Amino acid sequence: MDPANYVLARQFAGVLFFLDLLLYLPYANVCLGAGYWGGGHKHVLRVVAPIWAAASIALVLGVYPLIAAGVLWLVFRHYYVANRWNNAFRGGGAPGFMSHWVAMYLVLFELARVLDTSGGLVHWVRLMSNVDFGVILLCSGTYKALSGYLRGEGMEYGLANPFWGYWFGWFKRRRPSHLGFRLQNIWAPIAQISTGVCLLLGASTTWFPEIRWAGAVLCILSFGYLLPTVRLGRLAVLMMVPALWFLPELGVALPEPLARSLPASVVPDVVITILVGTIIAYIAVLPVLKVMQYLNLFAKIELPGPLQKGLTWYANKVPIIMWRVFTPDVTNFFVRIHRVDRATGAKTPLVHEDTTYSYRDLRQWRRSLRYLHVTESIALTTVFTTLKYFRSQRALFEERLRAYAPTLGEPGALLEFEYVAILKGEETFEFLPVTRFTIDLVSNEITEDRLVPEFEYDAPAKYSHIKETAGYGTYAPRDPASAAAR
Numbered sequence: 001m002d003p004a005n006y007v008l009a010r011q012f013a014g015v016l017f018f019l020d021l022l023l024y025l026p027y028a029n030v031c032l033g034a035g036y037w038g039g040g041h042k043h044v045l046r047v048v049a050p051i052w053a054a055a056s057i058a059l060v061l062g063v064y065p066l067i068a069a070g071v072l073w074l075v076f077r078h079y080y081v082a083n084r085w086n087n088a089f090r091g092g093g094a095p096g097f098m099s100h101w102v103a104m105y106l107v108l109f110e111l112a113r114v115l116d117t118s119g120g121l122v123h124w125v126r127l128m129s130n131v132d133f134g135v136i137l138l139c140s141g142t143y144k145a146l147s148g149y150l151r152g153e154g155m156e157y158g159l160a161n162p163f164w165g166y167w168f169g170w171f172k173r174r175r176p177s178h179l180g181f182r183l184q185n186i187w188a189p190i191a192q193i194s195t196g197v198c199l200l201l202g203a204s205t206t207w208f209p210e211i212r213w214a215g216a217v218l219c220i221l222s223f224g225y226l227l228p229t230v231r232l233g234r235l236a237v238l239m240m241v242p243a244l245w246f247l248p249e250l251g252v253a254l255p256e257p258l259a260r261s262l263p264a265s266v267v268p269d270v271v272i273t274i275l276v277g278t279i280i281a282y283i284a285v286l287p288v289l290k291v292m293q294y295l296n297l298f299a300k301i302e303l304p305g306p307l308q309k310g311l312t313w314y315a316n317k318v319p320i321i322m323w324r325v326f327t328p329d330v331t332n333f334f335v336r337i338h339r340v341d342r343a344t345g346a347k348t349p350l351v352h353e354d355t356t357y358s359y360r361d362l363r364q365w366r367r368s369l370r371y372l373h374v375t376e377s378i379a380l381t382t383v384f385t386t387l388k389y390f391r392s393q394r395a396l397f398e399e400r401l402r403a404y405a406p407t408l409g410e411p412g413a414l415l416e417f418e419y420v421a422i423l424k425g426e427e428t429f430e431f432l433p434v435t436r437f438t439i440d441l442v443s444n445e446i447t448e449d450r451l452v453p454e455f456e457y458d459a460p461a462k463y464s465h466i467k468e469t470a471g472y473g474t475y476a477p478r479d480p481a482s483a484a485a486r
Helices: 003-031 045-061 065-082 090-115 120-146 155-159 168-172 179-201 209-226 241-245 269-298 305-317 365-371 374-389 394-408 480-485
Strands: 333-340 347-351 414-424 429-440 446-450
Touching (some): 003 045, 090 241, 120 179, 120 241, 168 429, 179 209, 347 365, 365 374
């Protein structure tokens, strides 16, 4: 791996991490503090935000990058991985996953440089990241291909959705059967599958390095295309960072006038051997784990008990996930939120496509900044996808809604969450309110008003393969007998 490419990628990541913190700050007390995390995080931002900022800047300047990457990895581990099933933040979704993934590999690269000055360990870490990243993209493209993209059900929902599309108003007025949508739906899975295949085939420098370079360039171009069209936040840019590790020498990086590094350490050969063995084991287990996930989800087949349990535990700890980003199950609806006057029934919009997502109404700029951040779209979406993912467990949805509603900063209010389905008309997309959930923040009671009784808002999208699973963090199907007993 070209050293300049690595430094450029590390600097690029540092800039992204710093910008992401800045974008969190207007509502950090919610997403990183007490709002989602409870009283234990009430004062944590006074410590976390400065450390996060300093470590990000250190990555850019090259000031003890191993320490800086390690600090960020621990912060991201806490917010994006270790507690992703515990609160409404949901680990920041795929953007949080990639922030953690990139920070983890920065730690591994920096540690390898310190422990082995010959570059041998760096080579093995690069191989590990190459295979890992290739599998991520291959799985992302495969899931899209199997979930409707190649049948005309895919990106168009996200583009016309206020939660996900920068220009949703324009796309909403387009004909859903437009050739442009069809081509995007074909391009997205094919590009990701092709990128993954190129990276995997070119993983070894002795095999097909030119193919690896082609995969890296294709990755950068594909996610570069998404930047101005889809509200993915830092995810699209973060997906370009690892691609820099696999390109031929660029010979460019930002100046590092304050660069400082930990001194190289002399470690016994046996330590290097153990580390290399661990990397080989990780690479060997990865396809086995992926086969398990696909069998669980698509074929409803579980591996023998101890193996299924052990691999699931391992996948959650790393983590290794099934990439279901931007498929219709999460993009074919959005949610409006109103405050309801108890005396008159009058409604005041708190989150609405005509104000919150319009870019023109600055009267509620702080709330708009919160909801224009991709992780907030993910948080609110996952409250309501619980209805699809755990259809027999309505209490889980109500639990999540009760946890989410107080974060709006309307104590004692009556709040209405309106579920709006995105349908394909003949000439335009249609926004159809199908049900309303009203929560009383005094009594915590939730009531539902079905506006379109025949509409199954909890049904999977067309061509979707989602099924109710045995619990959080697993793709193993839920035992029907257990579900019936409830």
